[in-house]
Amino acid sequence: MAAVASDRAPLAWLGYLMVAASATFAAANGGFARLVIDAGVDPQALSATRIYGASIVLVFFLLPYLGRIRRGHLLPLAAFGVIGLVLGQGAYFQAISHADVALVLVIIFTAPIFVAVYERVRLGETLPLYAWAAMAVAVGGVALAILAGSGASAISLAGFLFAVVAMAAYATSVILAARLPTDLPPLARTGACMLFAVVTWAVIVPPWTLPFDALGETTTFDGRFGFSLPVWVAVAVVVLVGSVGVYVTWVGGTSIVGAGASSMVGMAEPVLAAVFAWALLAQALRAPQALGIAITVGGVVVVEQARIRGRRDAVPDVPVDR
Numbered sequence: 001m002a003a004v005a006s007d008r009a010p011l012a013w014l015g016y017l018m019v020a021a022s023a024t025f026a027a028a029n030g031g032f033a034r035l036v037i038d039a040g041v042d043p044q045a046l047s048a049t050r051i052y053g054a055s056i057v058l059v060f061f062l063l064p065y066l067g068r069i070r071r072g073h074l075l076p077l078a079a080f081g082v083i084g085l086v087l088g089q090g091a092y093f094q095a096i097s098h099a100d101v102a103l104v105l106v107i108i109f110t111a112p113i114f115v116a117v118y119e120r121v122r123l124g125e126t127l128p129l130y131a132w133a134a135m136a137v138a139v140g141g142v143a144l145a146i147l148a149g150s151g152a153s154a155i156s157l158a159g160f161l162f163a164v165v166a167m168a169a170y171a172t173s174v175i176l177a178a179r180l181p182t183d184l185p186p187l188a189r190t191g192a193c194m195l196f197a198v199v200t201w202a203v204i205v206p207p208w209t210l211p212f213d214a215l216g217e218t219t220t221f222d223g224r225f226g227f228s229l230p231v232w233v234a235v236a237v238v239v240l241v242g243s244v245g246v247y248v249t250w251v252g253g254t255s256i257v258g259a260g261a262s263s264m265v266g267m268a269e270p271v272l273a274a275v276f277a278w279a280l281l282a283q284a285l286r287a288p289q290a291l292g293i294a295i296t297v298g299g300v301v302v303v304e305q306a307r308i309r310g311r312r313d314a315v316p317d318v319p320v321d322r
């Protein structure tokens with residue numbers, strides 16, 4: 001074990017860089033997705049397109065390991081695919097169509113709090129007192145971020161409810177990730193989950209009903225660095241960068257620095273999302289909202305560190321979608 005750690009140490013910078021890239025890609029995904037939605041594409045159709053497109057790439061990571069899939073693997077793979085890649089992603093895109101991207105993400109990123117509560121109640125895991133205090137602080141930060149907004153930076157009731165559903169799906173996915181078959185490498189597992197998500201989305205939004213006619217339209221970023229581009233380019237970014245790029249860089253970085261470290265770096269996503277939303281979508285937060293987001297992220301980081309330190313084997317080594 002020490003030899004492995006020693007071998008990976010010189011590459012630690014690369015691992016952190018890859019995980020940071022994953023968080024950056026995921027944060028940018030929300031901005032480009034909101035752009036496509038504002039251009040008239042239904043959030044459900046975009047969610048389905050994202051999974052259809054990403055599965056075409058990620059299924060190649062699964063093909064060499066198809067023979068390892070057993071009947072007992074199907075239920076956890078299907079549960080992760082349906083809850084994480086259909087319910088979670090669908091609710092996320094619905095939420096950002098009703099609210100600022102950063103506010104939605106800060107709600108979703110409270111998921112580790114509920115995972116910690118689940119592990120305490122269901123599994124008997126213990127947390128230090130300061131972690132419970134950090135939970136209260138994080139919830140207070142969310143309240144500040146939401147209640148301090150008004151006008152364009154306020155979150156609607158629909159946006160809040162969809163964000164809560166996405167958060168619940170995210171928390172459930174974290175729990176389910178620890179139950180996925182270890183016979184398959186992380187990206188192969190992701191590819192398998194994608195297939196179940198594709199089947200589910202095919203029932204909800206059949207591929208032939210997707211708004212292909214909208215792809216040739218032009219849409220515009222109205223933020224600090226405003227520019228126009230075809231809708232199909234924005235959709236390609238959502239699929240290739242916001243899905244495939246996120247998964248590949250997360251798994252690659254995590255294999256070097258470990259799931260616990262990558263989880264900490266990934267907590268930068270809501271902050272990065274606020275920057276992208278300001279630069280690309282003109283979604284400017286008020287100072288109290290920015291403070292609330294910072295408080296929430298700090299509180300969740302404390303909770304996540306305590307949870308990982310107390311139960312390292314529960315940290316998933318597959319990317320949890322959002």
